[in-house]
Amino acid sequence: NAGVMQNPRHLVRRRGQEARLRCSPMKGHSHVYWYRQLPEEGLKFMVYLQKENIIDESGMPKERFSAEFPKEGPSILRIQQVVRGDSAAYFCASSRGTEAFFGQGTRLTVV
C-alpha cells in the first residue's frame, strides 16, 4: 500500500509564474489536507478537501492560492503569480478521518 505521493519533490519558479503541486492520497483515504512549512517553523494548515469538495480553506491565503480534489486524479494545490514569500515546503496529508499520514512534501523555491 503506497503512502501519500507528492510531486514534484522540488520546484523552482520565477516570480510571477504559476506553481502546481500534486498529491495522491493513500489508497482508501478520502480526506486530503495541505499544509505549509516555512523555514525553521512548524506546519500550518491551509485547506481540507474531500472528493470534489473543499471542506475548509480557512488557512489558505484568499488571493493567488487555490486547491482542488477532482473525482479522478490527484489533489492539486495551485499558486498563481508566485512571490518570494511563497518559498516553503508544502505537505499533503491524507486520512480516513482519524490518523493523518504525510507525503514527502514539495519544496518550492521562488527566484
Next chain:
Amino acid sequence: GIQVEQSPPDLILQEGANSTLRCNFSDSVNNLQWFHQNPWGQLINLFYIPSGTKQNGRLSATTVATERYSLLYISSSQTTDSGVYFCAVGLNNAGNMLTFGGGTRLMVKP
C-alpha cells in the same frame, strides 16, 4: 484556535541517553499525533495517541487528555533519532485539521 506548545525547543543528547519531550495544548482534543521530521524533511508518524500510553521499540508516548498534555519518551537515543519532533492535535468532528506545535529540535551526538 487551539494553542500547542512543545518543550524544550532544543535538546542535545549524547548517544545512549534518555529524554522526555512535552506537548501542552490549550483545549480538549480527540486527535493527537507525534511526528519525527528527519534531516531530509520527511515527516514520519510515530504515534497516534489521543489518550493513554503506547510503546514502539525505544519510543513511548503518554497522553493525559484531561490535563491537556502529552509526553514522548526516547530511550537509549541514537544518532538517527536526530531531527525535529512535532506534536499535532486536532478535533475529529471538526474535520481533523491538525494544529502543530513549534517542535523540539533534537541532536544526538555520537
